[in-house]
Structures are given as C-alpha cells and as structure tokens.
Amino acid sequence: KIGGFVTPKITDTIQPAFNATVLILIALGILRAFADFHATRTYTLLIWTAIILPIVALQQQFIAVLYLPAILFLAIGVQTLIREWYSIFPLNPYARLAGLLPLIALIVGVGYLNYVNYFMGFRYSSLASTYFDDSLRTLNQSLKDERYTKGSVVVVVPNNKVSFFSMLQEEGKDLRVxxxxxxAVTPNTSYFVDSRxxxxxxxxxxxxxPKDFVVSSKKNNDLRWRVYQK
Structure with missing residues (x-):
C-alpha cells in the first residue's frame, strides 16, 4: 500500500514515514505533553489523539489522520529539546549559542533526509516508470510519421480512455477516437488500436x-499500439 504512513518511494519494502530520529523527538513531545497536560494546547492535542487512536485501530485505512498529531508532537519535542538546552546554561549566552549549533545541524539534517526521501524517491526508483502510461506520447510521435497521416486516422481505446484521447481532436489533429x-472499417484509414x-x-x-507496432522504451508491457491500415 502506497500512502498513509509510508513514503512514496516505490521499492520492494515499505519504509516508515518517520525515521528513528524523528520518532525519538515525537516520543519526547508526547512525554512533554503528558507532563504539561494542564495546558490548553497539550490538553486538546491529547484528547484529539485519544479519540483518533481507537478509530485507526478499527479502521487501519485511516491511519493517515495520525500524521498531523505526530507532526504536532514533533514540534513540541523540538521545542522541548531547545528549551531544556537553554536551561542548562541560564547565564552563559556563548554556551547557549555553541549548543544551538548541533541542534541546528540535527534539525537541518532530519529535514534534508526527509526531503530527499520524499522528493527523490520516485526519481531513483527503477519501478517508478511502470506507474506511468506513455501511450499519449508514443501516439503523438507516431502521428508525425507520413505513412499514417496521408488518410484518415482512427484511435481505438478502451471506453474509460475516450475522453482523455479526445483532447487530440481539440488540438486540431485530424483523427477520430x-x-x-x-x-467502422473504411478505406484509406490508419487505425491505432490501444494494446488494452x-x-x-x-x-x-x-x-x-497489423502493419506495425508502436512500443515504448519500457522493459515490461512495452507494446502500446497496434497499427492497421486499409
């Protein structure tokens, strides 16, 4: 399952949305919330989480709703970490500044790793291309071939693809979908039949x-169109 608490990285294993460092900060935020349960912010957050948890336990497909409370607990954890560090050096501003440097490095590092995992996961996954359909691209390339543009062109697609490929007609291309x-088989016509x-x-x-086959560059399911000419 791609979604919820997993990253969009398409691999054989599903990775958690939060790495170990973030989970520790979330746990710190939860502990701090219990310590400050009398505060309006944490009181509301704890009640909200307590209501959501039984729902998610019964309906696992709604696990994504826990993402927002987790982020809020993460923010509390980061705030607690900075505040506790400040309390160690109440009178030495230079020590505070020096102590903030590793904290900044920690937060920037966590943010960068999550950025890379989220935005670069698809790009460097060998399986990502199988989730994208390049039928339109291959059809447009084939329609530039003079062998298929001398007469009429008919594009045959499944029923659920008709509205999508009808956009080619709106672009002024001389074809029917x-x-x-x-x-209807008519003479002097090229038929592009979707492989499905x-x-x-x-x-x-x-x-x-078929007079020709239009394929994509994919290793699997590379046949996109069967071309007939009358």
Whole structure:
C-alpha cells in the first residue's frame, strides 16, 4: 500500500514515514505533553489523539489522520529539546549559542533526509516508470510519421480512455477516437488500436494483420499500439 504512513518511494519494502530520529523527538513531545497536560494546547492535542487512536485501530485505512498529531508532537519535542538546552546554561549566552549549533545541524539534517526521501524517491526508483502510461506520447510521435497521416486516422481505446484521447481532436489533429466495439472499417484509414483494447472478431477480421507496432522504451508491457491500415 502506497500512502498513509509510508513514503512514496516505490521499492520492494515499505519504509516508515518517520525515521528513528524523528520518532525519538515525537516520543519526547508526547512525554512533554503528558507532563504539561494542564495546558490548553497539550490538553486538546491529547484528547484529539485519544479519540483518533481507537478509530485507526478499527479502521487501519485511516491511519493517515495520525500524521498531523505526530507532526504536532514533533514540534513540541523540538521545542522541548531547545528549551531544556537553554536551561542548562541560564547565564552563559556563548554556551547557549555553541549548543544551538548541533541542534541546528540535527534539525537541518532530519529535514534534508526527509526531503530527499520524499522528493527523490520516485526519481531513483527503477519501478517508478511502470506507474506511468506513455501511450499519449508514443501516439503523438507516431502521428508525425507520413505513412499514417496521408488518410484518415482512427484511435481505438478502451471506453474509460475516450475522453482523455479526445483532447487530440481539440488540438486540431485530424483523427477520430472510438471504442473497440464500434469501429467502422473504411478505406484509406490508419487505425491505432490501444494494446488494452480487444477488437470484436468481425472487426479484427476486417482489419487483418497489423502493419506495425508502436512500443515504448519500457522493459515490461512495452507494446502500446497496434497499427492497421486499409
């Protein structure tokens, strides 16, 4: 499952949304919240979390709602860490400043690691490309070929893709978009049939053998279009 408390990184293993350092800060924030339960902020947050936890325990698909309380506890944990460090050196501003440097490095490091994990996970995942459909790109490239633009062009796609590929007509391209069970075979026409579309037997017989195949650069499921010409 991609979502909730997992990162968008597509790998064989699902990584937690928070690393160990962040979890320690969240735990520190929870402890501080219990210590300051009389404060309005922490009192409201603890009640909110107590209401959410049973719901998530019964309906695990709603686990994402715990993300916001976790972030708030993280903020309390960071605030507590800085405040406790200040209390160690109440009269020495130079020691406070020197102590803030490792804290700043800690916070910046945690933020950078989460940034890299979130924004770069897709880019460097070998499986990410399988989640993107390049049918439109390959079709546009094929329509530039003069072999297919001398006559009419019919694009045959599944029913749920008709509205999407109809955008090509709005761009002024001379073509028709049809579903597989309503294709009218006419002469001097090129038919681009989506690889996921199954033609009725009579239509397949009328079109005959594909004249060409349009493929993508993907290793798996690379066939995008079957091209027929009449």
């Amino acid at each position: 049809e579903i597989s069970n309503s294709v 579309s199954m033609l009725p037997p009579d239509t397949a017989a009328a079109l005959g053998t």
